[in-house]
Amino acid sequence: MKRRTVIALAAGVIAVPAAVAGASLILREMPGAEYTGPGPIMPAAVPDGKVYTRDQIGHALAPPTTDMGLAKPAKGAAPSDDGEWTMPTKNFAATRFSALDEITPANVGRLQPVITFSLGVNKGQEAAPIVANGTMYIVTAYPNIVYALDLTKPGAPLKWSYKPKPAPASQGVACCDVINRGGTYHDGKYIFNTLDGQTIAVDTETGKPVWKTKLGNINIGETITMAPLVADGRVYVGNSGGELGVRGWVVALDEKSGKLVWKAYNTGPDADVLIGSDFKPFYSSDRGKDLGVKTWPADAWKIGGGNMWGWISYDPEFDTIYHGTGNAGPWNAEQRPGDNKWTTGIFARDPATGSAKWYYQFTPHDTDDYDAINEQILLDMPFGGRIRHVLLRPGRNGYIYVIDRQTGQVLSADPFGPVNSSRGVNLKTGRLTVNPAKVAKLGRVTRDICPTASGVKDWNPSSFSPVTGLVYIPRENLCMDWMNLEVNYIAGTPYVGAEVHMKPGPGDGHRGVLTAWDPIRRKPVWELPEKFPLWSGTVTTKGNLVFYGTMDGWFRAVDARNGKIVWQQKLDSGIISQPISYRGPDGHQYVAVLSGVGGWSGAVVSGPVDPRDGSAALGFVNAMSDLPKYTTAGGTLYVFALPH
Amino acid sequence: MFLRSRTDRRFIAWSSLGLLLSSCHAHDDERAAARAAPERPGVITSALLPAEDHSLVTKDPRALPYYDNAAAVVEGMRLYKAYNCSGCHSNGGGGMGPNLMDDVWIYGGRLTQIHQTLVEGRPNGMPSWGGKVPDDQLWKISSYVRSLSLPATLAANTDSTPGQHPAPVPKEADDHNGWSPPPGTTNDYTTTTKGPQ
Numbered sequence: 001m002k003r004r005t006v007i008a009l010a011a012g013v014i015a016v017p018a019a020v021a022g023a024s025l026i027l028r029e030m031p032g033a034e035y036t037g038p039g040p041i042m043p044a045a046v047p048d049g050k051v052y053t054r055d056q057i058g059h060a061l062a063p064p065t066t067d068m069g070l071a072k073p074a075k076g077a078a079p080s081d082d083g084e085w086t087m088p089t090k091n092f093a094a095t096r097f098s099a100l101d102e103i104t105p106a107n108v109g110r111l112q113p114v115i116t117f118s119l120g121v122n123k124g125q126e127a128a129p130i131v132a133n134g135t136m137y138i139v140t141a142y143p144n145i146v147y148a149l150d151l152t153k154p155g156a157p158l159k160w161s162y163k164p165k166p167a168p169a170s171q172g173v174a175c176c177d178v179i180n181r182g183g184t185y186h187d188g189k190y191i192f193n194t195l196d197g198q199t200i201a202v203d204t205e206t207g208k209p210v211w212k213t214k215l216g217n218i219n220i221g222e223t224i225t226m227a228p229l230v231a232d233g234r235v236y237v238g239n240s241g242g243e244l245g246v247r248g249w250v251v252a253l254d255e256k257s258g259k260l261v262w263k264a265y266n267t268g269p270d271a272d273v274l275i276g277s278d279f280k281p282f283y284s285s286d287r288g289k290d291l292g293v294k295t296w297p298a299d300a301w302k303i304g305g306g307n308m309w310g311w312i313s314y315d316p317e318f319d320t321i322y323h324g325t326g327n328a329g330p331w332n333a334e335q336r337p338g339d340n341k342w343t344t345g346i347f348a349r350d351p352a353t354g355s356a357k358w359y360y361q362f363t364p365h366d367t368d369d370y371d372a373i374n375e376q377i378l379l380d381m382p383f384g385g386r387i388r389h390v391l392l393r394p395g396r397n398g399y400i401y402v403i404d405r406q407t408g409q410v411l412s413a414d415p416f417g418p419v420n421s422s423r424g425v426n427l428k429t430g431r432l433t434v435n436p437a438k439v440a441k442l443g444r445v446t447r448d449i450c451p452t453a454s455g456v457k458d459w460n461p462s463s464f465s466p467v468t469g470l471v472y473i474p475r476e477n478l479c480m481d482w483m484n485l486e487v488n489y490i491a492g493t494p495y496v497g498a499e500v501h502m503k504p505g506p507g508d509g510h511r512g513v514l515t516a517w518d519p520i521r522r523k524p525v526w527e528l529p530e531k532f533p534l535w536s537g538t539v540t541t542k543g544n545l546v547f548y549g550t551m552d553g554w555f556r557a558v559d560a561r562n563g564k565i566v567w568q569q570k571l572d573s574g575i576i577s578q579p580i581s582y583r584g585p586d587g588h589q590y591v592a593v594l595s596g597v598g599g600w601s602g603a604v605v606s607g608p609v610d611p612r613d614g615s616a617a618l619g620f621v622n623a624m625s626d627l628p629k630y631t632t633a634g635g636t637l638y639v640f641a642l643p644h
Numbered sequence: 645m646f647l648r649s650r651t652d653r654r655f656i657a658w659s660s661l662g663l664l665l666s667s668c669h670a671h672d673d674e675r676a677a678a679r680a681a682p683e684r685p686g687v688i689t690s691a692l693l694p695a696e697d698h699s700l701v702t703k704d705p706r707a708l709p710y711y712d713n714a715a716a717v718v719e720g721m722r723l724y725k726a727y728n729c730s731g732c733h734s735n736g737g738g739g740m741g742p743n744l745m746d747d748v749w750i751y752g753g754r755l756t757q758i759h760q761t762l763v764e765g766r767p768n769g770m771p772s773w774g775g776k777v778p779d780d781q782l783w784k785i786s787s788y789v790r791s792l793s794l795p796a797t798l799a800a801n802t803d804s805t806p807g808q809h810p811a812p813v814p815k816e817a818d819d820h821n822g823w824s825p826p827p828g829t830t831n832d833y834t835t836t837t838k839g840p841q
Contacts, residue, residue, distance in 0.1 A: 043804070
């Protein structure tokens with residue numbers, strides 16, 4: 001047996017069993033014989049010196065402007081808090097900040113559960129509960145059941161539930177568990193997506209659908225997992241399928257009827273991408289005709305990914321929506337030489353027509369599955385001696401980008417976790433400086449690439465507090481080994497072509513971190529290490545608390561100023577959802593979160609996945625084989641409040 | 645209706661392989677096949693036997709060449725990767741699709757059952773490969789899939805990339821007839837397989 005280092009983490013020592021005694025070929029009756037061979041092997045952490053420091057690779061166009069106050073949410077994109085939580089991002093600026101301050105670090109110790117509700121689905125629950133008009137709305141993982149709970153009555157009884165019955169076969173083309181990132185409330189409708197590619201608006205009084213629009217085709221591997229955004233009378237939706245050779249797109253639907261207003265692809269000819277005369281990208285590398293075709297081998301853009309399964313922000317002042325684009329496909333980048341536009345970047349678009357205004361590519365010729373679909377927080381922030389209108393994006397490739405949201409110019413890009421796959425962003429050209437030593441090759445294992453495919457941070461959203469001026473980033477500390485494999489495109493099957501094994505990043509084996517980031521000084525103010533990768537979002541409150549959940553089931557409250565854990569509660573299953581805080585019909589502050597471990601990182605618990613295969617679940621299992629010792633699958637709503 | 649069509653399909657597969665008595669008319673073959681029900685090849689997807697004479701032979705004659713066949717599992721491994729089986733099932737540990745290296749078989753773990761799953765697909769996301777991939781290749785993939793959970797294959801795993809040294813599938817792996825006490829049973833008082841007479 002190959003010798004491997006075994007990490008003994010605080011609560012769980014993983015034993016490597018002695019050599020397997022003479023394996024017997026005598027088989028017992030079906031279904032199978034008892035297994036006595038090697039158990040899961042926990043990989044060693046990547047050594048400290050293998051990643052770059054912030055000083056080495058962080059860059060900005062100007063030194064910090066520290067005498068002009070804190071960053072603020074974009075004007076008009078974060079209206080004053082009405083106590084509801086009608087969209088997952090809380091507001092168009094995606095701050096996820098609650099202006100409620102009844103719960104504080106001083107009294108949070110008395111927080112207690114006041115409502116629990118079983119979702120009846122034991123798969124990864126990634127959604128944010130939505131609160132509007134005294135009612136809470138939740139959409140579950142597949143089969144995407146919607147529940148409406150009456151918050152005005154004791155125990156929050158069920159008002160109605162709605163079952164969209166998505167096609168069961170959609171489960172087989174969902175890359176990373178059968179999750180759903182939530183719905184949104186608008187004008188008497190709860191609007192959400194189904195795994196099999198529908199967008200549905202349900203009447204919030206009756207629980208009956210107002211309209212249903214079919215957008216995705218599971219036969220080519222297309223699913224929808226993202227939370228729609230409603231803004232300016234339209235519903236914006238994007239597709240998933242970057243691991244199945246699905247061509248990415250974003251659509252706008254009429255909010256009242258569900259009818260298609262526009263559709264913009266993220267690869268292909270300019271006409272498909274809605275690139276026209278209004279398109280003014282900041283960097284010259286993004287200018288030219290039909291780059292979505294020319295930066296690919298012939299026809300590869302048709303099966304090249306660039307999906308949009310993450311977050312969309314909206315700036316009412318500049319009348320612009322901002323959305324990222326996912327990884328290029330297949331993962332084996334040797335099969336698609338070129339910059340592979342318009343994958344792994346960000347578009348600014350006109351919400352009425354979809355017409356592109358600017359674009360920036362975070363990771364040209366993505367070699368590491370660095371989807372660029374994370375949240376963009378819209379801020380008005382002191383930079384270079386004046387207030388700049390920016391969007392802040394903690395990206396999967398390991399950098400926090402601050403981008404002028406009017407022009408697409410990168411003002412700063414700083415690493416916020418372990419990075420060695422690149423050596424900073426060239427702020428003259430905008431281009432990521434790739435580290436060739438970490439670019440994977442066919443049939444050869446490239447070791448200790450940081451960050452891992454899931455990034456320094458994946459989809460799970462940060463929050464921004466205008467009180468502290470800090471961004472609270474739930475992130476990962478993971479690296480990976482990667483080998484390219486030749487892959488054939490077969491519609492409706494994975495189009496990946498890589499064997500990945502993830503492992504802990506530098507440190508004592510901890511795989512997650514909560515980072516409080518100062519966007520003005522471009523550095524963390526405090527960091528809180530976590531045993532497992534953080535796969536839940538954060539919410540921050542005016543009471544100076546940050547709430548988040550861990551994959552082993554702790555729901556924690558942290559003092560936003562110093563990172564001290566001031567309260568925690570163990571839930572029935574790991575947490576990978578988006579916590580919220582709202583004012584109940586009784587005027588008191590509540591905090592709500594869904595438990596239910598799963599997702600890409602938690603598939604080893606919620607899915608039929610074997611911890612002995614490190615390459616399982618696209619390589620995530622290698623870093624998570626101990627999770628089944630800490631939590632089991634579940635799915636429950638928890639609501640907390642102070643005694644009153 | 646459903647059962648009928650399944651029977652017909654089995655029958656067609658059976659006769660097309662020329663394994664029935666030669667020179668019979670098709671409807672005679674069908675009647676003969678119906679009379680010989682207990683010996684028909686087929687798939688047992690349930691351990692429950694509604695009546696004894698509904699049992700099917702455990703080994704499909706078509707599967708026989710793939711037992712104790714080391715070349716078949718090695719070629720099956722290559723095909724498993726080439727047809728993107730690995731994209732969902734990884735090196736046996738699963739992901740988008742189920743784990744194949746444990747002892748759980750949702751749709752049955754005999755070679756013939758695995759083969760049928762590959763041919764027909766399954767409703768929760770398994771694509772159907774019948775008519776798209778040559779049948780011989782599907783049998784080889786089936787033998788590799790069956791091999792992934794064999795003790796000999798598991799014992800050959802040395803690191804976190806299992807399934808790279810697949811053991812051939814011994815005939816004994818499928819040597820059983822329907823339900824039997826689960827592994828580890830120390831006392832078994834279920835002596836009758838028949839319900840009330």
